[in-house]
Amino acid sequence: MASCTFCPHLGRRDGFFVVDWPYHIWRLADDQTWPGWSLLVLKRHVTELFELEREERAAVIEEVSAAARILKDTMQATKINIELLGNKEPHLHWHIVPRRTDDPAWNQPIWAHAHPPRTLSPRDHDALISRIRRALPSGPRP
Secondary structure, X not given: OOOOOOHHHOOOOOOOEEEEOOOEEEEEOOOOOOOOOEXXXXXXXXXXXHHOOHHHHHHHHHHHXXXXXXXXXXXXXXXXXXXXXOOOOXXXXXXXXXXXXXXXXXXXXXXXXXXXXXXXXXXXXXXXXXXXXXXXXXXXXX
């Protein structure tokens, strides 16, 4: 789809790529104000969750749940925020955000907290992706 900025880059395996799962590409978000903030991008262009067939929707939710569980464990999160918005980018994708009581916007939505994006050093960035990958169940690997 020409107007979608996600579709042309689904095959990109840059430094933000975590894993290729059957339904999603898992990517680390550029902004790591909330360490572990990730995006799961559906591999095909769909704008709404209800556009998926029942079986596909169930499988998609299972992958989202698996990623959330991995992030909760690896980031020692108190809570996980799972958000499916699509207002800026109309391609089904999930923001999975580990939250901790010591984070800069605890008890607030991350979108309401004005902040400069936090970029990790290359070393910390690679270490975080390695940490997440080590927690992946046996199966799909990068």
